[in-house]
Amino acid sequence: MRKLFISLLFFSIVFSSAVVGQITEDTNFSIYYSSPRKYTIADIQVTGIRYLDKTVLVQLSGLSVGQVIEVPGEGITNAIKKLWEQGLFSDVKVTASKVDGNNIWLEIYLQERPRLSDVNFYGISKSEQDDITEKVLLLKGSQITDNQVNNAERTIKNIFLAKGFLNTEVNIVQRDDTTQNNSVILDIQVDKKEKVKVNDVTIHGNEAIKDKVLERSMKKTNARELKNFFRTKKFLEEEYQKDKINLVDKYNEKGYRDAMIVKDSLYQVEVGKKNKPRVNVELWVDEGDKYYFGDIKWVGNTVYPSEYLSSYLGIEGGDVFNQSILEKRLFDNDEGLNNLYLDKGYLFFDLQPIEVNVENDTINYEMRIREGQQATIDKVLISGNTKRIR
Numbered sequence: 001m002r003k004l005f006i007s008l009l010f011f012s013i014v015f016s017s018a019v020v021g022q023i024t025e026d027t028n029f030s031i032y033y034s035s036p037r038k039y040t041i042a043d044i045q046v047t048g049i050r051y052l053d054k055t056v057l058v059q060l061s062g063l064s065v066g067q068v069i070e071v072p073g074e075g076i077t078n079a080i081k082k083l084w085e086q087g088l089f090s091d092v093k094v095t096a097s098k099v100d101g102n103n104i105w106l107e108i109y110l111q112e113r114p115r116l117s118d119v120n121f122y123g124i125s126k127s128e129q130d131d132i133t134e135k136v137l138l139l140k141g142s143q144i145t146d147n148q149v150n151n152a153e154r155t156i157k158n159i160f161l162a163k164g165f166l167n168t169e170v171n172i173v174q175r176d177d178t179t180q181n182n183s184v185i186l187d188i189q190v191d192k193k194e195k196v197k198v199n200d201v202t203i204h205g206n207e208a209i210k211d212k213v214l215e216r217s218m219k220k221t222n223a224r225e226l227k228n229f230f231r232t233k234k235f236l237e238e239e240y241q242k243d244k245i246n247l248v249d250k251y252n253e254k255g256y257r258d259a260m261i262v263k264d265s266l267y268q269v270e271v272g273k274k275n276k277p278r279v280n281v282e283l284w285v286d287e288g289d290k291y292y293f294g295d296i297k298w299v300g301n302t303v304y305p306s307e308y309l310s311s312y313l314g315i316e317g318g319d320v321f322n323q324s325i326l327e328k329r330l331f332d333n334d335e336g337l338n339n340l341y342l343d344k345g346y347l348f349f350d351l352q353p354i355e356v357n358v359e360n361d362t363i364n365y366e367m368r369i370r371e372g373q374q375a376t377i378d379k380v381l382i383s384g385n386t387k388r389i390r
Helices: 056-062 074-085 128-138 146-161 211-217 224-233 238-254 306-313 323-331 338-342
Strands: 036-045 068-071 089-100 102-113 115-122 171-176 183-191 197-204 261-269 276-286 293-299 350-359 361-369
Touching: 036 056, 036 089, 056 074, 056 102, 056 293, 068 074, 074 102, 074 211, 089 293, 115 128, 128 146, 146 183, 211 238, 238 261, 238 276, 238 323, 306 338, 306 350
Parallel strands: 036 102, 115 183, 197 276, 293 361
Antiparallel strands: 036 068, 089 102, 171 183, 261 276, 350 361
16 A cells, blocks of 8 residues: 555644644545544654654653554544653654554654753853853753753852842853754853842831841841941842841840741842942741740759759749750750760760740740760770880
8 A cells, every 4th residue: 555644733832732633645545533543553663863762752652552543533642742741852743654454554753852062151250150050950962941941041040149149130042053963052141230238127026126136136138227338238048048047046045935037028129329229128027925944853863963953054943045045055065064974974874855834934844864874994995006115
């Protein structure tokens, strides 16, 4: 039988999900959409590709030799959809190279997306290019997809955002490489703009702690004041996140252990005659209640009496609650209570401070101690000494 060509289901390259079906032939054999017919797939060939595995591509299509499909029908429609979803091709077609009775021979034509031959950077330094190359991973010889280009643009902006360039513009242009078939060159133009400094910091909802105290706790995100004009801080996202933690820590130091930032907002403004870009920071806090230390009981201690441990700890009932001070006085390498035991050879000493209950604004603790056995020196071995000292 002379060759029958069936052009089935073209997908729009502009990411439309619409499917167009068209069937042509050069024999008297006809296929009509109004009366589909079932065929058994006798063979499947993949053409048009250079790098990808043909067997894997057939598996991805969902078609297989021996499968019964309707032509026209959903079997081939779904096969083309699945291949398009891989994001690897700029053209997908399924044709019938032969029809014999109820058997059909299919050919899957795939046009691979172009591969990257080179990348050029404009507007940035060599060290900045190296930083981008390390994080973006645009590998020469790899296929270029729209998702890769979008991710590259987003990643480059984030790299400069972390350095204080909030308004960075990135333009990535693909152009054909005339020296290589089906290859493209990426030209990446980066305009960092100016670094953006902090103009003002506004805190809402604080009553227990003054604005100035909270602003000073934010060591890298400072308001722009006349007296500090030449020390205006650049806005850095990473430092800003740390400063929000510092602000909450300041509340914790004052006994407000439930304090939190419930909302924050950043917006840009233009300042001065030259309309310099600046960023305003607004924070909304929920202070919560102020807490105090209550009773502190010791459990499991035999080496030192409870009164001595309480005296060494230096925290009494009624003191303002401060979690960081408690942990420092218990576990600090130089001054912590744990050194009392370690210095006596109790190397397996363990202490767990447990909140046993909270009564109104008072937190009661139970210090649970496991002293373990006291370690002693068994032997002292010296190796490497070859000279005799008289």
